[in-house]
Amino acid sequence: MKYLIWLVVLLAVVVWFQRAKKSMLAGSDSADAKAEPGMPQPKSSRSRRSSDGGAETMVQCAHCGIHFPVSEAVVHASGAHYCSEEHRRLASF
Ligand SMILES: [Zn+2]
Structure with a gap:
């Protein structure tokens, strides 16, 4: 029974490592998906929200x-x- 607990812990560690590895690989490809500290972020992609799902603010012509x-x-x-x-x-006028 004690071994089962260690097996679960080991499995969790392995899964965590694989996830960390995967996110590291993904991070190099699409830096804007995860806001990593230290990564240079282009300011233009932040102000334009049309691409990342958020609906753009609508305004009315005066x-x-x-x-x-x-x-x-x-x-x-x-x-x-x-x-x-x-x-x-x-x-x-
Ligand atoms: Zn108008």
Whole structure:
């Protein structure tokens, strides 16, 4: 019965080692999947959330009221969002 406990412990250690090895190999391929400390992270991939599942923030054009992703927004000095440069210009005058 005592051996069974040690067998389970040994098995857990082996599984843990294999997992650590696998995650190390995967980490070299796709660094952005796991935020490893010390790894240089490109800031552009963090601000653009469209690729990693999170829905992009939608904003409304202050001129025509259309909804569109914030990455395409033309932001006025006052902080208002516009769907195009033309609508920003129309609103400012
Ligand atoms: Zn508009």
